[in-house]
Amino acid sequence: xxxxxxxxxxxxxxxxxxxxxxxxxxxxxxxxxxxxxxxxxxxxxxxxxxxxxxxxxxxxxxxxxxxxxxxxxxxxxxxxxxxxxxxxxxxxxxxx
Amino acid sequence: xxxxxxxxxxxxxxxxxxxxxxxxxxxxxxxxxxxxxxxxxxxxxxxxxxxxxxxxxxxxxxxxxxxxxxxxxxxxxxxxxxxxxxxxxxxxxxxxxxxxxxxxxxxxxxxxxxxxxxxxxxxxxxxxxxxxxxxxxxxxxxxxxxxxxxxxxxxxxxxxxxxxxxxxxxxxxxxxxxxxxxxxxxxxxxxxxxxxxxxxxxxxxxxx
Numbered sequence: 593x594x595x596x597x598x599x600x601x602x603x604x605x606x607x608x609x610x611x612x613x614x615x616x617x618x619x620x621x622x623x624x625x626x627x628x629x630x631x632x633x634x635x636x637x638x639x640x641x642x643x644x645x646x647x648x649x650x651x652x653x654x655x656x657x658x659x660x661x662x663x664x665x666x667x668x669x670x671x672x673x674x675x676x677x678x679x680x681x682x683x684x685x686x687x688x
Numbered sequence: 689x690x691x692x693x694x695x696x697x698x699x700x701x702x703x704x705x706x707x708x709x710x711x712x713x714x715x716x717x718x719x720x721x722x723x724x725x726x727x728x729x730x731x732x733x734x735x736x737x738x739x740x741x742x743x744x745x746x747x748x749x750x751x752x753x754x755x756x757x758x759x760x761x762x763x764x765x766x767x768x769x770x771x772x773x774x775x776x777x778x779x780x781x782x783x784x785x786x787x788x789x790x791x792x793x794x795x796x797x798x799x800x801x802x803x804x805x806x807x808x809x810x811x812x813x814x815x816x817x818x819x820x821x822x823x824x825x826x827x828x829x830x831x832x833x834x835x836x837x838x839x840x841x842x843x844x845x846x847x848x849x850x851x852x853x854x855x856x857x858x859x860x861x862x863x864x865x866x867x868x869x870x871x872x873x874x875x876x877x878x879x880x881x882x883x884x885x886x887x888x889x890x891x892x893x894x895x896x
Contacts, residue, residue: 601729601732601733603728603732603752603753603760604728604729605760607729632736632749632752633732633736633749633753633756634753635753635757636753636757636841636842636845637757637841638756640839640841643838644836644838663749667845670841671838674837676837
């Protein structure tokens, strides 16, 4: 299982690329867990880029989202639907 | 340019309708460009740090999401820098209990090519007017980066968040000013403005 943790202040696609780029590559067939707990302001761009890099272009077996706020969860789920990868998304625990 | 001048340029409804009764609480995040602040993260964090003491957490989160999205839009699509300013307004004197008319306003602007030209750069869209372009940009998953299915969420989700908290979003680009308040939208013709200005206005205490 590969694991990443968001910083408090992050919202851009570039920051999502930095986060996921820090994981051991390639992601094909891997399980990836991203802890959204520290994130103060989830944005559509940030959440979407994580979904894209892990599940769509990355080809990971699964993206597990940990400690997501209701808004972060909503944005991640929407992006997974938009990109046709919702079947490989797991929301592990919600807070707030 | 001061905050009030900036808002007058876009004909912000808070100033048109309520300027005489509004008093600033003195909480002002002055006009800063993303480049001067050190990028979109720095300017978003600046806003967060300066407003969090005064603004409901739900409102702060909605504003933060909006600012991230609008600054990112400006930097990616306008071809220029983006500027941000914010101010907290109270309708009466200090010491008064929270009031449903108390507001926080954030304005994000650029002097780039505007929404119509940005969308027209994609072969998928050919808006015939500025109002058509703004309406189109407010649709979910409409973006000049049309080949990526996840793009084009910023304006629509910001409108959703702001409207859900009883706020308004004013978008001015080219020769159109469009106001979004929940499900209601109204557009008026205005003198040409290069670039795009988005003004978010939210109650300090939603539901009060």
